[in-house]
Amino acid sequence: MSMIALLFAAAQPPHAGHVPPPALACTPDHAAMGHCTMPEPPAASPPPSSGCTAEHAAMGHCKSDTPSAEVADPHGSHDNPPGNEAAPAPPRVDAADTIFGADAMRGPRERLYAEHGGGKFSKLMIDEAEWRAGQGSDGYAWDAEAWIGGDIDRLVLKSEGEGAFGGDFEGGEAQALWSHAIGPYFDVQAGVRQDFGPGASPTHAVLGIEGLAPYWFEVEGALFVSHKGDVTARFEASYDQRITQRLIAQPMAEADFAMQNVTETGVGAGLSSIELGLRLRYEFVREFAPYVGVVWERKIGRTARLARSAGEDASRPSFVAGVRFWF
Amino acid sequence: MTRMIDRRALLAVGGAAALAPWLPLWARPVSLGLPTVSGTDIRLKIAHRMLTIDGRTSHAIGINGTIPGPLVRLREGTTARLHVENALDEDSSIHWHGLILPFHMDGVPGISFPGIAPGTTFTYEFPVQQSGTYWYHSHSGLQEQLGHYGPIVIDPAGPDPVEHDREHVIVLSDHSPMHPHVIFKKLKQMGGYFNRQKQTLGGLIAGEDQTLGERLRWGAMRMDPTDISDVTAAAYTYLVNGHGPQDNWTGLFRPGERVRLRIINASAMSIFNVRIPGLKMIVVQADGLNVRPVTVGEFQIGVAETYDVIVVPEDRAYTLVGETSDRSGMARATLAPRAGMTAPVPPLRKRPLATMKDMGMGAMGGMDHATMDHGAMDHGGDHGAMKHSMRDMDLAPTVKDTPAVQSISPMAVDRTGEAGQGLEDVEDALTYRDLVALDRNPDTRTPSRSMEIHLTGNMERYMWAFDGVKMNAVKDPIPFRLGERVRVTLVNDTMMTHPIHLHGHFFELVTGKGDHAPRKHTVNVQPGGKVTFDLTADAPGDWAFHCHLLYHMHAGMMQVVTVRAPEDAA
Numbered sequence: 001m002s003m004i005a006l007l008f009a010a011a012q013p014p015h016a017g018h019v020p021p022p023a024l025a026c027t028p029d030h031a032a033m034g035h036c037t038m039p040e041p042p043a044a045s046p047p048p049s050s051g052c053t054a055e056h057a058a059m060g061h062c063k064s065d066t067p068s069a070e071v072a073d074p075h076g077s078h079d080n081p082p083g084n085e086a087a088p089a090p091p092r093v094d095a096a097d098t099i100f101g102a103d104a105m106r107g108p109r110e111r112l113y114a115e116h117g118g119g120k121f122s123k124l125m126i127d128e129a130e131w132r133a134g135q136g137s138d139g140y141a142w143d144a145e146a147w148i149g150g151d152i153d154r155l156v157l158k159s160e161g162e163g164a165f166g167g168d169f170e171g172g173e174a175q176a177l178w179s180h181a182i183g184p185y186f187d188v189q190a191g192v193r194q195d196f197g198p199g200a201s202p203t204h205a206v207l208g209i210e211g212l213a214p215y216w217f218e219v220e221g222a223l224f225v226s227h228k229g230d231v232t233a234r235f236e237a238s239y240d241q242r243i244t245q246r247l248i249a250q251p252m253a254e255a256d257f258a259m260q261n262v263t264e265t266g267v268g269a270g271l272s273s274i275e276l277g278l279r280l281r282y283e284f285v286r287e288f289a290p291y292v293g294v295v296w297e298r299k300i301g302r303t304a305r306l307a308r309s310a311g312e313d314a315s316r317p318s319f320v321a322g323v324r325f326w327f
Numbered sequence: 328m329t330r331m332i333d334r335r336a337l338l339a340v341g342g343a344a345a346l347a348p349w350l351p352l353w354a355r356p357v358s359l360g361l362p363t364v365s366g367t368d369i370r371l372k373i374a375h376r377m378l379t380i381d382g383r384t385s386h387a388i389g390i391n392g393t394i395p396g397p398l399v400r401l402r403e404g405t406t407a408r409l410h411v412e413n414a415l416d417e418d419s420s421i422h423w424h425g426l427i428l429p430f431h432m433d434g435v436p437g438i439s440f441p442g443i444a445p446g447t448t449f450t451y452e453f454p455v456q457q458s459g460t461y462w463y464h465s466h467s468g469l470q471e472q473l474g475h476y477g478p479i480v481i482d483p484a485g486p487d488p489v490e491h492d493r494e495h496v497i498v499l500s501d502h503s504p505m506h507p508h509v510i511f512k513k514l515k516q517m518g519g520y521f522n523r524q525k526q527t528l529g530g531l532i533a534g535e536d537q538t539l540g541e542r543l544r545w546g547a548m549r550m551d552p553t554d555i556s557d558v559t560a561a562a563y564t565y566l567v568n569g570h571g572p573q574d575n576w577t578g579l580f581r582p583g584e585r586v587r588l589r590i591i592n593a594s595a596m597s598i599f600n601v602r603i604p605g606l607k608m609i610v611v612q613a614d615g616l617n618v619r620p621v622t623v624g625e626f627q628i629g630v631a632e633t634y635d636v637i638v639v640p641e642d643r644a645y646t647l648v649g650e651t652s653d654r655s656g657m658a659r660a661t662l663a664p665r666a667g668m669t670a671p672v673p674p675l676r677k678r679p680l681a682t683m684k685d686m687g688m689g690a691m692g693g694m695d696h697a698t699m700d701h702g703a704m705d706h707g708g709d710h711g712a713m714k715h716s717m718r719d720m721d722l723a724p725t726v727k728d729t730p731a732v733q734s735i736s737p738m739a740v741d742r743t744g745e746a747g748q749g750l751e752d753v754e755d756a757l758t759y760r761d762l763v764a765l766d767r768n769p770d771t772r773t774p775s776r777s778m779e780i781h782l783t784g785n786m787e788r789y790m791w792a793f794d795g796v797k798m799n800a801v802k803d804p805i806p807f808r809l810g811e812r813v814r815v816t817l818v819n820d821t822m823m824t825h826p827i828h829l830h831g832h833f834f835e836l837v838t839g840k841g842d843h844a845p846r847k848h849t850v851n852v853q854p855g856g857k858v859t860f861d862l863t864a865d866a867p868g869d870w871a872f873h874c875h876l877l878y879h880m881h882a883g884m885m886q887v888v889t890v891r892a893p894e895d896a897a
Contacts, residue, residue: 080773082775084777085776094869095430099440115881116873116883117797184731214548216546243528244529286513
């Protein structure tokens, strides 16, 4: 290695790695290196106005100049406004290539740039994995979201669904979305949604938005177009109210809309259903929090009439208990 | 002289340690000082080891078997030759923080050199042209968090203007049993993951922290006033010379001695407020360069800064307290005339809350945030920035509008006259304006141009960048002509303090000290504030420039500064 240092010194004769600017006089640094001679004794000389040297003050023999006092010096650079010379054109970052060779530097340089800001990460959040107790048989429900990717572009997977213990699976869905950050707080998401469960299981195109709204509301909205051309939409919002550092109340609301009647799924045009929930969770650790809560699902308007005519309740309150976890 | 003192100190400490040789190192009542390496050929070996802190063992990286690594003791005017062997199974490096040297000896893989491959040795060789307290650390990945750091002391060629009878090197750092990659992943998954001091409904009912109205206004801006430190005592134990608070590293002295403490903040993420209850500290050096002595009761030390202080203790024990700026935890050590003595450890003080000034509403900053009413904000200016738009990109035309920009400080002000977060109420705390260089500045020319660099971030996505562009998205470096003098203003558009470090150079803070401006290699830029310095670009080559909060740098708050002779700059 000393060979390389020598080579570099040879390549840059004056002072390897430390060439003083032309206008700069002999600095103590350079004098110390033997590169020049200081016109006057370097360093350590106390300001002439004060008889108090550093060591004396340190020994408590005297009080040094009050440091907040401005140092008057007509030659100080700080008294004049800077000039308005233009910045130079940026060169390539390649100085080390002349020492170690471009081949040796290429990989490390690429890794350096990629590593500082270009990382890929992932998260799987099971927001709801719960037991629902209401009128009739007890049921279960889940709601989960995962992402993998960088800060700006991510693959997002979502799934939710519910069913009855020992009874029918009521339905669920899975979405695969490309997510792109459009600002500090919001992502646009586009992809597909596949419904599954009894009856019709349409496939939808999805265009949505997800992010953090003012007042710390987590919000999510999406427009769905089924393969049959039915257009529906969904809006969700939730809020974390910290009661203590670990006990958190989370109110949430969801509303579903349809542009038209969708007979296969028993949905009527307009606002079709709402869901309100309040869950109280305790974060043993951030990643693991059991909760209890209440959920009220209510079908609205024509959708409610369709439900009633099919012998179902349009209003369904439940007590819920479950666990939220992520990693 | 220093050498004799060393021996005296070693004898004293060695005698005490001999009292309890059967105890594991961490449990000894008086901790040994760090081993010292010096001479013309210094050998350092980077290797994995286990580290036990306060009785808990975890994986770490040591140098020559210790954490921190050995004290590298150099002498001004000599040539340093350091043979660094990498015994890890991944690339490594050592950067000599604050040292003026040829760029290819600076130790940043991808900028100064290719790095040190596993099983190989790289020899650093450079003339030692300065004296003072510095440090070294890995610039590869997140190794620094694992213990890959150590102190450097360079003795002056001539007499030391700072006279002292004894010295102790105090390396402050943070250690977590959690792997740094996991820490970074958690931050990406949830920016506030480690904050266990958020505001709560319980607190509101108890009348603590912000009022309901304030909480609503801050909520409207999606700003969390408790967001002081990204990684807190929830993950960290804070160390003094590699010892946790219970291990209680103890430095000995004889009553009445002038004890020089060379304090280095080698943390990955922790900004400390340092004090020694019962002792005044005379600050004599900042970032390795002497300053006119100034007596303080407490000072904030940003990551990678160093301060040398002189204390004159009496015949009693003292606790050295390094309280993190978010006050979630502390580093603790003892200074005592005899082994086994301790002094009371003060409890953690209440954590500070960020204010409007920390959001860059400088002109409002003088107002008590608790009494600030909404109307005052609307009267603040013509532009919409005062009306909840914390992100008016027109105010910062050089900043690229990206998701990495959560806010733009509408009225960033010079905060070098303030001691830093958590020290608002401490009257005798050091500020940058208290620092005056002991030596006349080597270059006093008026800068020929000026530039502004914005520190930007997004806590929700955990993105950090200069001017809104993360390093992985950067197209061009920040160019300087060799020898030119430039006035640089750092504008903090975030609500966190950023210790900003430029490799290979000292710069003069513009704080009204004329040709005795304090010269630094790392400067803390307070939240919503700005710092101006004059830089003489006198070191040709490519240099790293970054926030020294490790995970901010890793998230992209880094750039390359090029210094080229004018004819080379194409």
